[in-house]
Every structure is written in structure tokens, then in C-alpha cells.
Amino acid sequence: MAYSDKVIEHYNNPRNVGQMDKNSTAVGTGLVGAPECGDVMRLQIKVNPETRVIEDAKFKTFGCGSAIASSSLATEWVKGKTVDEALEIKNTDIVKELALPPVKIHCSVLAEDAIRAAIGDWKKKNVGAGEQASAQVAVAAN
Amino acid sequence: MSTVLSEPKLPAGVKLPIYMDNHATTPLDPRVLEAMLPYFTNKFGNAASRNHSFGWEAEKAVDLAREQIAKLIGATAKEIIFTSGATESDNLAIKGIGEMYRERGNHIVTQVTEHKAVLDTCKRMEKLGYRVTYLPVNADGLIEMDDLKRAIDDKTILVTIMAANNEIGVIQPIEEIGKLCHERGILFHTDAVQAVGKIPVDVNAMNIDVLSLSGHKIYGPKGVGALYVRRRNPRVQIAAQMDGGGHERGMRSGTLNVPGIVGLGVACEISRLEMDEEAAKLKAMRDRLREKLESNLDFIHVNGSMEHHLPGNLNMSFIHVEGESLLMGINDIAVSSGSACTSATLEPSYVLKALGLGDDVAHSSIRFGLGRFNTPAEVDYVADKVIDVVQKLRELSPLYEMAKEGIDLTKVQWQAH
Numbered sequence: 001m002a003y004s005d006k007v008i009e010h011y012n013n014p015r016n017v018g019q020m021d022k023n024s025t026a027v028g029t030g031l032v033g034a035p036e037c038g039d040v041m042r043l044q045i046k047v048n049p050e051t052r053v054i055e056d057a058k059f060k061t062f063g064c065g066s067a068i069a070s071s072s073l074a075t076e077w078v079k080g081k082t083v084d085e086a087l088e089i090k091n092t093d094i095v096k097e098l099a100l101p102p103v104k105i106h107c108s109v110l111a112e113d114a115i116r117a118a119i120g121d122w123k124k125k126n127v128g129a130g131e132q133a134s135a136q137v138a139v140a141a142n
Numbered sequence: 143m144s145t146v147l148s149e150p151k152l153p154a155g156v157k158l159p160i161y162m163d164n165h166a167t168t169p170l171d172p173r174v175l176e177a178m179l180p181y182f183t184n185k186f187g188n189a190a191s192r193n194h195s196f197g198w199e200a201e202k203a204v205d206l207a208r209e210q211i212a213k214l215i216g217a218t219a220k221e222i223i224f225t226s227g228a229t230e231s232d233n234l235a236i237k238g239i240g241e242m243y244r245e246r247g248n249h250i251v252t253q254v255t256e257h258k259a260v261l262d263t264c265k266r267m268e269k270l271g272y273r274v275t276y277l278p279v280n281a282d283g284l285i286e287m288d289d290l291k292r293a294i295d296d297k298t299i300l301v302t303i304m305a306a307n308n309e310i311g312v313i314q315p316i317e318e319i320g321k322l323c324h325e326r327g328i329l330f331h332t333d334a335v336q337a338v339g340k341i342p343v344d345v346n347a348m349n350i351d352v353l354s355l356s357g358h359k360i361y362g363p364k365g366v367g368a369l370y371v372r373r374r375n376p377r378v379q380i381a382a383q384m385d386g387g388g389h390e391r392g393m394r395s396g397t398l399n400v401p402g403i404v405g406l407g408v409a410c411e412i413s414r415l416e417m418d419e420e421a422a423k424l425k426a427m428r429d430r431l432r433e434k435l436e437s438n439l440d441f442i443h444v445n446g447s448m449e450h451h452l453p454g455n456l457n458m459s460f461i462h463v464e465g466e467s468l469l470m471g472i473n474d475i476a477v478s479s480g481s482a483c484t485s486a487t488l489e490p491s492y493v494l495k496a497l498g499l500g501d502d503v504a505h506s507s508i509r510f511g512l513g514r515f516n517t518p519a520e521v522d523y524v525a526d527k528v529i530d531v532v533q534k535l536r537e538l539s540p541l542y543e544m545a546k547e548g549i550d551l552t553k554v555q556w557q558a559h
């Protein structure tokens with residue numbers, strides 16, 4: 001199948017590959033997908049507790065080129081955003097940016113799931129450190 | 143942008159892209175093309191025209207091809223029926239025998255790693271009221287003879303088991319199956335598309351009653367194949383599935399594809415004369431590829447029995463690397479993946495799953511199909527490139543990292559989606 005230039009570019013030069021200490025309270029880890037489905041993404045974020053800004057992001061992905069590109073792009077996009085801004089990223093934005101064909105939309109869904117899972121993990125770790133209150137505010141606002 | 147000067151110099155004997163997918167199809171041998179060409183132009187006659195030299199000329203060419211094909215598999219020329227390819231041959235064999243022997247019984251035995259041309263035909267037969275037993279295979283990809291013995295009953299009319307598998311190259315115990323079928327008075331059909339011309343096949347020594355073969359898998363043209371139908375001990379009867387002019391002893395109507403048939407004949411002749419030498423060459427290259435990969439990469443394994451194996455086939459799993467991403471990284475090499483990430487179902491290869499491989503391992507598999515025109519220099523290039531890309535993708539793979547840390551991936555709670 002033909003890949004878009006952007007998918008090929010991310011595949012050849014993936015951004016922010018690596019691992020952060022998942023036990024650190026500043027780090028949120030999202031591990032989504034399953035090996036038997038052919039894709040597993042691990043996305044990690046490092047959040048400044050004062051500003052709630054995502055200061056660093058790392059990923060590793062087992063999956064096709066589109067899955068690798070989706071997660072690579074996700075790390076680029078979340079960096080510099082606050083956790084709340086990062087939650088605004090939609091899979092459709094990724095589909096558009098990477099020109100993913102319909103059969104590859106699940107890769108973008110997985111990347112969105114990975115962002116949400118990483119933020120969820122960070123929030124869980126920071127309950128009681130002011131995070132609980134804001135999390136509840138968010139729920140109330142919903 | 144001029145990139146010509148900066149292109150890395152390729153070793154001698156390597157021209158990109160490299161074709162290493164010879165189970166899918168093979169390039170036409172130039173000697174085959176040369177033999178075919180006159181039959182597209184001057185020698186255009188219809189082999190069924192009995193009244194003039196144009197027809198006689200075409201018939202003569204077809205007769206020669208029949209001899210050439212028959213000789214490769216130990217048959218006689220009259221036992222060769224021309225078809226459009228192996229899919230048609232498989233359909234004609236199974237449906238034609240099913241229909242002809244319906245009064246004797248309604249049971250067919252096959253096995254799970256057959257080509258879809260056999261499996262889907264068998265499914266059709268089930269809809270028509272036939273019973274079909276699908277034998278399992280063991281971890282090596284081989285059927286167990288005891289399973290076959292148990293599956294056969296007094297209603298069994300046909301056993302259809304492939305000679306060699308198109309994905310994993312495993313060779314089934316054809317001689318034993320043929321012997322058993324003949325003892326029990328059951329017809330034996332084999333889809334020998336991947337085996338004919340690659341390994342010795344003899345319909346008498348192996349007690350094969352009906353055999354499918356194809357032109358384009360043996361450096362012949364596409365769109366032509368043949369069905370061997372035994373004429374003695376026993377005389378096999380097949381109900382035609384296409385009605386018309388009664389060509390091919392009434393079993394397959396339709397004007398013969400004379401250029402294609404000439405090509406198939408010559409392709410068989412070349413295979414017969416060069417098979418031993420070619421097999422040794424392919425096996426040496428295949429083993430070299432395997433050794434290079436195994437000595438440079440961990441977490442890899444070969445799929446299917448290497449003892450009962452086609453010389454040009456290597457099917458390997460590169461665990462913790464997804465097959466499609468691997469293919470993307472080696473896009474100057476044409477091979478196939480066991481991953482079906484691009485297919486609508488997202489299901490990995492049913493053949494690999496039948497060996498007991500998990501979906502994750504099946505997704506990580508690559509089929510290398512070496513052929514007549516591959517060179518040792520190409521094998522080295524492919525090995526180096528695959529090693530490089532697998533290492534790069536494993537740097538990216540959370541599964542490889544976890545496995546290296548000693549985490550049992552089967553115990554992880556995955557969020558399937």
C-alpha cells in the first residue's frame with residue numbers, strides 16, 4: 001500500500017523514542033493495544049506539577065508504519081501543551097495530518113487512547129497533590 | 143535535486159528492487175518467452191481446427207507441451223488436461239470428482255493449511271451437501287497419518303492434500319498419503335503448484351490420481367495450468383464444470399491457450415532438466431540467509447519443518463517487530479508478510495495460526511521465496527538490510543524492551559481494541 005510522505009517521514013525519523021521512569025510521580029505512562037492485534041503503543045509524559053505543562057514525551061510502538069507515525073506525531077503534539085490541552089487532541093486530527101487511509105484509522109484511535117491513558121496515569125499518581133480537586137472540577141464541568 | 147552521485151554503490155550482482163517472492167509468482171524464463179512468441183503471431187491456429195495446417199501446427203505444439211508436462215511428473219501425455227491455472231484445476235478436481243462419485247459417497251478429507259482454492263471449494267461442497275473433514279497440522283505444519291486414517295470412512299471419495307505449502311514451504315507426506323488412499327480405494331488429489339518443478343514428483347511412485355499445477359510458479363506464463371487425471375489403476379472420471387465444445391476429453395471445454403500451453407511445456411522441460419542443480423543452489427542460498435539472520439538477531443524462529451521443506455522457502459518470525467512495518471523498512475525488497483494488517487479483517491495468516499503460532503508472532507512473520515534468478519549477492523544484501531531494519535524497529539518496540547527486561551508478555555493485561 002502507498003504511505004503518505006508524512007507517515008514515511010515519521011517512520012524514517014521517529015521523534016521522541018525512548019523510555020522515562022514510570023515510577024516517577026511526574027511521569028504518566030499509557031500502554032495501549034495488544035500484541036495479538038498487531039499494535040502496542042507506550043506513550044509517556046513528564047508533567048510540571050506547578051504549570052501542568054507536558055515538558056517531555058517519549059514513545060515506543062510495536063505496529064505498522066502508520067501506528068509508529070501516529071504515536072511519533074502524538075509525542076510532538078503533546079509536548080508544550082498542558083494536560084487539559086493535550087486531552088483536546090482528537091484522532092481525526094492525526095488522520096488528517098498523516099493522511100491515513102480508512103484501514104489505518106485504528107492507529108490514530110490508539111494514539112489518542114495512549115495520550116488519554118498517559119494523562120490518566122499521571123492524574124492518578126498525583127491525587128491529593130491538588131490533582132484530585134481539579135480532576136473533580138473537570139468531572140463536575142462535564 | 144540530483145541524487146545520482148550520492149547513491150550508495152551496490153555490490154556486484156545486486157539490482158534494486160530485489161524480487162524474493164517466488165511463491166507468489168515467478169518471472170518468465172527468457173527461454174520460455176522465446177518458445178511462446180511465434181504462437182502469438184504466425185502460428186496463431188486453433189488447436190481444434192482439423193482441416194488445415196494452421197490447426198495442425200497448433201495441435202502439434204500442444205501435443206509436445208503435453209509430453210513435456212507429463213514427463214516432469216511421470217505421467218502420460220493423454221493424462222494432462224489444460225486449464226487457466228491451478229485455481230481452476232483445484233476447482234475442477236474437487237467439484238468434478240465430487241459430482242462424478244456422488245453415489246459412492248459424499249465425504250472429502252483435506253487439511254487446514256491448504257490454499258484457498260482448495261479450502262473455499264471444499265466449503266462450497268459442504269453447502270452442496272458433502273461432508274468435509276479438515277485435518278489439523280502439527281507445530282511443524284505436517285499432517286499426522288493417524289489423523290488421516292481415522293478421518294477416512296466408508297463414504298470417503300476423495301482426499302485432497304497439497305504437496306508443498308505456499309507460505310511455509312512444508313512438504314506433506316505425499317507418498318504415504320497416496321499409498322493409504324490406494325489401499326482404501328479412495329481418490330487422491332494434490333495441489334502441487336509449489337512442488338512441481340521444485341522437488342521430484344512422480345504420480346505413479348506417489349499414487350497420485352489427480353494433480354494441479356500452474357505455469358507462473360515455474361517461470362512459465364500466467365493464465366495457464368494443468369490438471370493431471372489418471373487414466374489407469376484407477377481410471378479417474380471427472381464431471382466437466384464448463385460446458386462447450388468438448389475439448390480436453392470432454393473435461394474442460396474452451397479453445398486452448400496455445401502460446402500459454404507452449405510456455406508451460408517449455409517451463410516444465412527446463413525444470414525437469416535443471417531441477418536438481420537449481421534445488422541445490424536455492425537451498426544453499428536459503429541456508430545462508432537463515433544463518434546470517436540467526437547469528438545476528440535474537441527472538442527469531444523458523445516456521446514449519448525444515449526437514450520437509452522446499453529448497454527456496456524461508457518463513458521466519460521476527461518477534462516483537464510487526465511484519466508490515468518491517469516490509470516498509472525493506473521496501474526495495476519484494477517479500478511477503480504473515481501480517482494482514484492491510485487486509486479488511488486484520489487477521490494474520492491462517493497457515494501460521496494453524497501451526498499454533500500466536501497472532502502476535504504471526505504478525506511478525508516474513509516469507510522469503512528464493513528463485514531461479516536470485517544471486518548470493520542478493521541474499522547478502524537482503525540479510526543485511528533485514529538485520530538493520532529489525533534492529534531499528536526493536537529500538538522502537540515496547541515489547542522487545544519488556545522481553546529484554548524479563549517481563550512475561552503473556553501475563554500482561556493488554557487492552558485489546
